[in-house]
Each structure stands twice: as C-alpha cells, then as structure tokens.
Amino acid sequence: MATQWDGDIPIYVQLYQQVIRRILDDHLLEGEALPSVRKVASEYQLNPVTVSKAYQMLQEEEIVEKQRGKGLFIKEGVKKVILARERINFLEKEWPVVLDQIARLNLSAEDLLADRQGGK
Numbered sequence: 084m085a086t087q088w089d090g091d092i093p094i095y096v097q098l099y100q101q102v103i104r105r106i107l108d109d110h111l112l113e114g115e116a117l118p119s120v121r122k123v124a125s126e127y128q129l130n131p132v133t134v135s136k137a138y139q140m141l142q143e144e145e146i147v148e149k150q151r152g153k154g155l156f157i158k159e160g161v162k163k164v165i166l167a168r169e170r171i172n173f174l175e176k177e178w179p180v181v182l183d184q185i186a187r188l189n190l191s192a193e194d195l196l197a198d199r200q201g202g203k
Contacts, residue, residue, distance in 0.1 A: 094129060098137035106146070106162055107169065113162060117147060117155045 088094050105111040120138060124131040138155055141147045146165065147155040185195070 095133045095136035095140070098123070098129075098134060099140045102137070102141060103146070103165055103169070106157060106165055111157055113157050113159045115157050116153070117141075117157070119154060 088097060102111065102117070106113075111117070117138065118126075120131050120134045123129065123134045138147070142149065142155070146158060146161050148158050149155055
C-alpha cells in the first residue's frame with residue numbers, strides 16, 4: 084500500500100481505493116485475508132480508526148466478508164464485479180475528461196498510438 088497520502092482525499096478513502104486496485108491487479112486474491120487493522124495501522128503509522136473506516140467501506144460494498152475470529156476476507160467473484168463497476172466509472176467520469184483534453188490538444192489517433200519510445 085502507499086506511503087504517500089494525497090492531502091485532498093481522506094486517508095480511509097485512499098486505503099479503500101488501494102485495496103480495490105490491489106484486487107484488480109491480482110495482488111490481493113479472492114478468498115485471501117486482508118491484513119489486520121493493527122498491522123496496517125502500525126505499518127503506515129495510521130490511527131486504527133482510519134483503517135477500520137476503510138475496511139468498513141469494503142464490507143458495506145460486499146467486497147470483503149468478516150469471518151468470525153479470523154478477520155476480513157475478499158469475497159469470491161468480487162473481482163468481476165469491481166472490474167465492471169470501475170469500467171463504468173471510467174467511461175462515464177474519467178474518459179470524457181480525457182477526450183476533452185485530446186480535442187483541446189488536437190491529437191489524432193495516430194498521435195495517440197505513436198511509439199513514444201522512438202522520440203516522436
């Protein structure tokens with residue numbers, strides 16, 4: 084997880100987002116346990132309440148499930164659900180901003196697909 088925090092976004096939201104990214108990147112697998120609140124809080128020098136809030140968000144969205152006495156585990160099938168949700172979010176919120184920037188800079192498809200390694 085990150086050690087640099089964006090001052091404009093609450094840390095618990097950033098922790099939540101990191102877990103989502105780690106699931107999508109297969110760094111956290113379905114059925115795998117999340118690190119304990121204490122471990123994350125200690126490792127990143129955070130208040131345990133902050134970590135708990137992030138984990139609570141994950142529980143509320145049914146991304147993780149609590150197993151009594153064992154901790155929180157990533158639910159089976161959740162990667163597919165997250166991927167679908169994140170694609171919709173990207174296409175509805177982020178992609179229009181990217182398209183506006185492409186138009187503003189008058190970039191062509193060839194410009195976007197050009198090999199940047201070649202020094203163009």
